[in-house]
Amino acid sequence: MRTIFTTGQVAKICKVAPRTVSKWFDSGRLRGYRIPGSQDRRIPREHLIRFLKEHGMPLGELEDEAMGKLLLVGIEGPIRTMLGEVLPLEDFKLESASSGFEAGIQAESLHPDGVIIDFAMGRNEALMIAQNLRKNADYNDTVLVGLISDDDSASGFDRTLFNETFRKPFDIALLAERVRTLVNRKKTLA
Structure with missing residues (x-):
């Protein structure tokens, strides 16, 4: 590059x-x-x-260098739609995955700058996806964001896997701005 x-x-x-x-x-x-x-x-x-x-x-x-690539894992329709509205298509390419297996395949083909994982898919599966990404050297600098509920907050887990966590309910514009900042910082340092 x-x-x-x-x-x-x-x-x-x-x-x-x-x-x-x-x-x-x-x-x-x-x-x-x-x-x-x-x-x-x-x-x-x-x-x-x-x-x-x-x-x-x-x-x-x-174009590939200029665009931020985000993988949305386990994120249901309304949040996915709102993220698509607040993250401009000329700046970000959004792909979705509904399972850990699908997330692995998408990550290999997309090489995302950021991955947003919704713990609603299951706490263990969400953590497994994050751990697998962090174990792979190709994704060491990938921005990981976790969307968690009060239950996930109460039961402790290793937050160092994630660059950022957002507890539901959250402001979608704030999430989008934070993701934009983290991805732009990653691209600048790359």
Whole structure:
């Protein structure tokens, strides 16, 4: 995953001439930096993605990097629908799984940035999914969020498996904002 681009690489992504990219850079519309002692320009990935989004340009090969991928496990219709409404489709791709087995298959194909697990599917199954994800090195930095009830809170469990837990009932907008913050932080550090 490339983090710094040359003007030529940006030109290929945007399907424009390298000179056009240089003009964007020189005018300050596309942020980046010059190599010391040279006229060569470099554009960091996050500045390129921001520029493309601001100007309504297709993200092309950067689309997978720019979009947050969330796996919703055991989350029933109303919460899933509300999450879809508050997390914009241009920023997040949402996939669902109803069981631990399905969650494993979805995680392998999606490689999610975040997984939200509803304990309503069963406390033991929810914890098993979280433990299996944490055991796998591919998911060490995946954001895990647990949706728990008062019963789950009362019976202690290892909360260190999760980046965040929300006790029902909760504000769906607050959940969405917290997930957005955690996923964006993960993507910035990646």
